[in-house]
Amino acid sequence: MSLKVLENIPVNDPLAIPAQKAVIDQVIAENKAVPGATMVILNELQNKIGHISPIMQAYVAQELKVPMGAVHGVVSFYSFFTTQPRGRHTMKFCMGTACYVGGMPQLIEKAKQALGIEMGQTTKDGAITLEICRCVGACSQAPVIVVDEEVSGRVKPNKLPQLIRKCEAQ
16 A cells, blocks of 8 residues: 555545544644654554544554555554444454353354354444454353453353344444
8 A cells, every 4th residue: 555545535534534634633743753653643543533544544654754564564463453443332252262162153153144244344333343352361251252341251142142232222
């Protein structure tokens, strides 16, 4: 990807939305002189905007006068960065050994079927994003699904629709 992407910014990208661009510019201005500015800025943008689109990455690279690859490398290396908007709720499926053995693959398939999306995708209504995560440290509760920040343990297939309905209702 090159900085040419900044020539055709889609209308739904945060850089094309004046209020969000103001936030982006403010974060960059406040942090560009800080040691490790790239990581600091990307972290703040993830927190305030919710994701870091490829176009935002190009803009940060341009504003910091660093190679695009340096910014993209940080975003693609760290799993907490996302390049697409997430849903209002995030369902994370633990794939640690205990959860995997405890039936997580079946729970994942059931969630994908129930919501009509794949892992890493968000429902059309913007309610739920499905993600896979590594061990959350609740092995004695396996299999574990983390909804937003709430850990649900010993999840059986018949409990999954209840978790989904709770997210959709909020």
